[in-house]
Amino acid sequence: MHFDREAMGPNVSLICKDESCTVYQVNEDSGEGVMTAYDVFPGVYLLYNDFHMEKCFSEFKPDVDLFCIDHCREGRIEWEIVKNKFIYLEAGDLQMNNRKHHVCDFSFPLKHYHGITVGFYMEKAMKVLPHVLEGVPVDLAKIREKFCGDEHPFVMRAGEGVEHIFSELYTVPEHLRMSYFKIKVFELLLFLDALEVAQKSAERPYFYKTQVEKVKAIVRLLTDNLERHYTLKELSERFEFPLTSMKLCFKGVYGTSIYAYMKEYRMNAAALMLQKTNENVVSIANRVGYENPSKFAAAFQSVMGMCPAEYRKSVVRMDQYWQERSRQEAQ
Structure with missing residues (x-):
């Protein structure tokens, strides 16, 4: 199963496809993304999302009735749920919607996003799933109505139940992949079916x-x-x-807070200067807003795990390693 090319939008291209897997690439001025889709059951797919960009305009217009469940593993995504109102999906969160309002701008505040989407073509999936594991009470329409009955996306905060279901999907061995996907789809649906509606109060603002x-x-x-x-x-x-x-x-x-965000930003900027220039540490500290070298060194250590001088030495050693390796391979 794969999405119609026109439904995906002009910034999405098909990279490769085989019997069970389809790979798409998303290209934007701010970066690129890769979506790897697996057919789990007829009408059910699992999609790995890996984006390294600041923003992306989606023109996805499905021509079928959909229900999608998105899990964020790393990074952060900005989602316009209705006009001029935004929610944010962060690491560990789960989001559910019907993709009817998917034509919009998406932003990635941390410039990357990694996660999984479990998608259902409702008509086909509702015919197939009841016969896969007979006796398992899965009512897909009921689940979608419970969480997306008003057609607005719903975001569930990170929790142990969600983490248990999705964490292993990111590390499953390749030879077990398809069998594991099947089990996890039913585990996810049973989890959502049993979840009390009252717990929706944890929805993000x-x-x-x-x-x-x-x-x-x-x-x-x-x-x-x-x-x-x-x-x-x-x-x-x-x-x-x-x-x-x-x-x-x-x-x-x-x-995160403004202070924490800027501290990490400053230290990453300083790390880049330590890599790319021969400026002394005091000069670099001043360029990122630290007049006191000791305070700068402590802040750098807390973010990067080592003091500035050690970091610069580690970069030099790594450069020397790769130069030597390239020399050996050239011989």
């Missing part, structure tokens, strides 16, 4: 487009001026964004 745009503008300001430290009060006043709402929205979009 949404944020308005105006809020999201302000948060992204804050990030652009901060990352373009690494030498400057802005207080939360300054940012709140500059962007006319109430302090509490600003902090909540920033964490909703990026999954």
Whole structure:
């Protein structure tokens, strides 16, 4: 089974296909993604999603009735659930929808997203699944109605039940893959069937487009001026964004606080300078906003796992290793 080429959109191309697996590539100016789809049962597919990009416009227009369950393993995805309202799927979260409103912009605040989609072609899947494991009470229509009856996507917070089902799908041996997929599809459906509707209260909040745009503008300001430290009060006043709402929205979009986000960003920028330049550590510390070398070294160690000098030496050793290996292979 594979999606009609026109339904996927012009930025999606078919890379390869065999009896059980189809691989698609998504190309955007900000990066690329790969989607690897497996046919589990007639009308049921499992899709591995691996994206390395900032944003992607989806033109996916399915010509069949769908129910899709998305699990985020790593990264973060911004989803416009209805016009000008956004939710965020983060590591461990589960999201369910019918793909009727899938033509929209998707953003990846951390510039990458990895996860799995389990999809059902409703008409075909409802005919097949009851006969695969007779006696197993799986009512696909009932499950979709319970979580997506209002046609809005539903996001479930990360939890042990979801983690148990999906964690092994990322490491299953190739020779067991298809048999394992079949078992996991039923395990997922039974889990959702048994889940109390009251637990939907854990659904993530949404944020308005105006809020999201302000948060992204804050990030652009901060990352373009690494030498400057802005207080939360300054940012709140500059962007006319109430302090509490600003902090909540920033964490909703990026999954962490402004301080933690910028600390990691600064240290990754410093790591790149240590790799690519011969600048001394004090100069690099100043360029990323640290006048005190000791505080910079402590911050770098907390993010990168080693002090700046050790990091630079490790990069040099790695370069030497690859140069030597290339020399040996050339002989």
